[in-house]
Amino acid sequence: MREITPRSPIAILLIVIVIGYAAILFIAPLVAVVQGAFAGGLEPILNTFRDPSVVHAFQVTLVLSGAAVAINAILGLTTAWVLTRHRFRGRKLFDTLVDIPFVFSPVIAGYAMIVLFGRDGWLAPPLVPIVFALPGILLAKVFVSLPFVVREVQPVLQTIAPEQEEAAATIGAGSFTTFRRVILPEIRTALLYGVVLTFARAIGEFGAVAVVSGNIEGYTETATSYVYRALNDRSTVGAYSVSVTLCLLSIGILVLMSSLRRRLNEQER
Amino acid sequence: MSIEIQGVSKSYGTHEVLKHVSLTVESGELFVLLGASGSGKSTLLRLIAGLLEPDSGRVILHGRDVTVLPPQQRGTGFVFQNYSLFRHMTVRQNIAFGLSIRRTNRTEQNRRVDELLQLIDLVEMGDRMPSQLSGGQQQRVALARALAYEPSVLLLDEPFGALDVKIRAQLRQSLVGIQRRLGVTTILVTHDQEEAFDIADRIGIIEQGELLELGTPDALYRSPQRLFTASFLGTANLLDARRSGESVVVNDVLLPMPSDGQYLNGHALKLLFRPEEVSLMRPDNTTSRYGLIGAGVVQAVSFAQPMIRVQISLTGEHANTPIQALLTASEVSELNLREGDQVVVGLRSYHLLPI
Numbered sequence: 001m002r003e004i005t006p007r008s009p010i011a012i013l014l015i016v017i018v019i020g021y022a023a024i025l026f027i028a029p030l031v032a033v034v035q036g037a038f039a040g041g042l043e044p045i046l047n048t049f050r051d052p053s054v055v056h057a058f059q060v061t062l063v064l065s066g067a068a069v070a071i072n073a074i075l076g077l078t079t080a081w082v083l084t085r086h087r088f089r090g091r092k093l094f095d096t097l098v099d100i101p102f103v104f105s106p107v108i109a110g111y112a113m114i115v116l117f118g119r120d121g122w123l124a125p126p127l128v129p130i131v132f133a134l135p136g137i138l139l140a141k142v143f144v145s146l147p148f149v150v151r152e153v154q155p156v157l158q159t160i161a162p163e164q165e166e167a168a169a170t171i172g173a174g175s176f177t178t179f180r181r182v183i184l185p186e187i188r189t190a191l192l193y194g195v196v197l198t199f200a201r202a203i204g205e206f207g208a209v210a211v212v213s214g215n216i217e218g219y220t221e222t223a224t225s226y227v228y229r230a231l232n233d234r235s236t237v238g239a240y241s242v243s244v245t246l247c248l249l250s251i252g253i254l255v256l257m258s259s260l261r262r263r264l265n266e267q268e269r
Numbered sequence: 270m271s272i273e274i275q276g277v278s279k280s281y282g283t284h285e286v287l288k289h290v291s292l293t294v295e296s297g298e299l300f301v302l303l304g305a306s307g308s309g310k311s312t313l314l315r316l317i318a319g320l321l322e323p324d325s326g327r328v329i330l331h332g333r334d335v336t337v338l339p340p341q342q343r344g345t346g347f348v349f350q351n352y353s354l355f356r357h358m359t360v361r362q363n364i365a366f367g368l369s370i371r372r373t374n375r376t377e378q379n380r381r382v383d384e385l386l387q388l389i390d391l392v393e394m395g396d397r398m399p400s401q402l403s404g405g406q407q408q409r410v411a412l413a414r415a416l417a418y419e420p421s422v423l424l425l426d427e428p429f430g431a432l433d434v435k436i437r438a439q440l441r442q443s444l445v446g447i448q449r450r451l452g453v454t455t456i457l458v459t460h461d462q463e464e465a466f467d468i469a470d471r472i473g474i475i476e477q478g479e480l481l482e483l484g485t486p487d488a489l490y491r492s493p494q495r496l497f498t499a500s501f502l503g504t505a506n507l508l509d510a511r512r513s514g515e516s517v518v519v520n521d522v523l524l525p526m527p528s529d530g531q532y533l534n535g536h537a538l539k540l541l542f543r544p545e546e547v548s549l550m551r552p553d554n555t556t557s558r559y560g561l562i563g564a565g566v567v568q569a570v571s572f573a574q575p576m577i578r579v580q581i582s583l584t585g586e587h588a589n590t591p592i593q594a595l596l597t598a599s600e601v602s603e604l605n606l607r608e609g610d611q612v613v614v615g616l617r618s619y620h621l622l623p624i
Contacts, residue, residue: 163353167411169340170318170347171367172418181366185357 030247037240044237053218054226054242061223064134065202068141072198076149077191083150084157101146109143110211132214137222140208145201152194156187193260200253203246271296271454272317272422277326279312286312288478289326294422294471297452299445301465304475310458313475314424317456318345330421346415346453350427352407354399360386360410361395367418385413388447405436412444416451423448423455429464441468462502466490474498490543492620499541499622506547506592508562510540510621517621520585524560527621542619547594549579549604550613559615565592567610570601577601581614 037045048054083095101109116123117130117139130136160183168178184191206224213220215229223242230239272294279287286309294300304310315321317328319340327336335343354363361382368378386392389409399407408428415423428444429437445468448455459465465472466486474481474489474497482489482498493499499507508519512534516523519540548559555561565581568591572578576595583592592614606612 161351161353163349163351164355166320166340167347167349167353167414168355168366169320170343170345170424171370171414172341172344173366173370174341177370181370182355 033240033243033247036236037244039240040237045241048238048241051238053221054238056218057221057223057226057242058245060134060137060221061203064138064141064222065199067138068145068202069195069199071138071142072146072149073191073195076146076194076198077153077187079150080153080157084154085162098147098150101144106140106144106205106207106209107211110140110208113139113143113208113212131212132216132220134213134220136212137209137220140212141202141205144205144208145198148197148201149191149194152190152197153187156190157183160186189260189264193257193264196253196257196260200250203249271298271331272300272456273327273329274313274317275327275329277313277316277323277328279309279316279321279323286478287316287323290475290478290480291326292473292480292483294454294456296454299448299455299457299468299470301469301472302456302458302475303460303462303465303472304458305460308475309478310460310475311426314347314426314456314458317422318347318424319343320347344418344421346418346420346423348408348411348415348423348425348428350430352399352404352411352431354407354410354414356399359396359398360391360402363399363410364413364417366414371418381417385417388416388450389413390443403436404432405440408432408440409443412447416447416453420453423453425455425457427459428457429461430459437464438467444468474501476501491618492622493541494622496539496622496624499539504544504593506542506544506590508540508590510538512536512538512621520563520583522562524562524616524619527619537624538621539624540619541622542616544578544593544595545576546617546619547592547596548615548617549581549594549596549600549606550615551604552611552613555613555615559617560619561613561615563614565612565614567606567608567612569608570606579606581612583614 079098083091083098113136114131115121117125117136119131121131125135128135130139164182165178168182173181204224206222206228209222210225210228213222213225215221215225217229221229223246227239227242227246230236230242272292274290274292277287277290278285290309290313292313302310302313312321316323317330319335319338319342323336327334329335330343330345355366358366364382364385365378368381373381382395383392386395389412391406391409391413394402394406394410399410402410408431412425412428425444429440432440441464444457457468469486471483472486472489473483474495476497481495482493484493489498490502493502496507499505510517510519512518512526513523514534515526517526517538517540518524524540550556552564563583563585565583568580568582570577570579573595577598577600579594579596579601581592581594583590594614604612
């Protein structure tokens, strides 16, 4: 669409406000982080990534985020399915509760996990420790990123008339075939979008993870907790380098998301 | 016998949707279940396909008791009112779906899909997506998809309900053509009388979960056994009557007993005659060719294409019952009928039914 009328002063003001706000909130910090990382040249950055605890922190972050994505993809899909296709007492309440991870402070969530799964907690694990260990981090990541797949897939599932499944059944398709060949192709893009959001959230999570993991260097330290520790230790180059890497990852995810969003919109048409 | 339904009942909570329904549909027959919305007709169809389970009773397809089988093992073809095509598949893929899950080989699949595209007259549309087709075309594809794997029976749930009137009439005829050619036993559910009369070999009237009456369109229209059927199908003139010896007493006159009426003396009966069976005469020029049921006054004359509708109120015992007559335009102008004119009402044919 082309602008035909000349811009009014108010329109110009609004544009300036929006761009200024964006510049201060996320463009300037990005520039600052990149500038800070490269302030001392390339060598200190490379040194940071030679540090085994940094490498380990990235491994923990990526592997556990991947696991959280797998768990939330399957359980999120199931949740979305149950919420759209089954009627049961308390369904509406449950539907609302799915958003709890969005509104809960991650720190409180982490604390609740310590209370529940800690040594004297109600659900204290008998064998492998959860709290101050890797399973705790996974749990925290799963918790904070839980709603994304549900909320992306649910509206698309709602547009699939139950008659489509009934038609598949009368034609002879079993429930697995129906899911794979009738349902999945319809929700594929939405599911992928939810997965990307889940991954982004899981990678970036700090609060819940910090509380539940104890940030033990070389063991339960994640990339974001490393940034936090490096800042406390006045190791700015380390903090900046890891931050830049995380930022690049996020930008990659952003690009992926916008291309998926375009596909979703096309599908709706 | 392709479809046998034996004493099937179904309730949702305390609401009885089907009350002990039994029905037999012969091989190759096109059977229409006709009923208002909420009469239970769609429920019955879903029970046959296995999309619902009956509370009691049995469903037998081609001699095989399928009552407890899931829909996948019944081999029925089902067509829904809202087409329900798979949106992400092309027309060809939709039609081939049943063949591909049966692991039919590619060449055979393609041959069959070509054949069906020809049958539904959409040869050029094979590679289109459903969203690129009109409603009528989508429903034809849905029909082809349901026929592809040669189903044991074809079940159609208000298949033309979402289409506009012109397309509906066309599609109806092409369905009948296809059904005749393939000889597949078919049940179609509709609330549309015209549709039912147009295509059915036999019609079943369903009302509040009960299958009231079965018969050919002609028999149900001319000689229904139930009062509901008589007034549900078309326009019915119904007058109180009783039998007396070899005659019927209506409105203080005697009419000969119709050949198909075997009713007890003195029993309360209804005399049914359709508007087109009514003959009107001037009081000074009556013939005894028709059964005369008395004199009346013309209340209204209106155009009901292509006929003329005349409303008459009888004088005498039935003074309050208006009678509808359908006459040709030339009959009306010959009689020079006007509102308020005195006429004598005669019946070309009539039917008796118990109350």
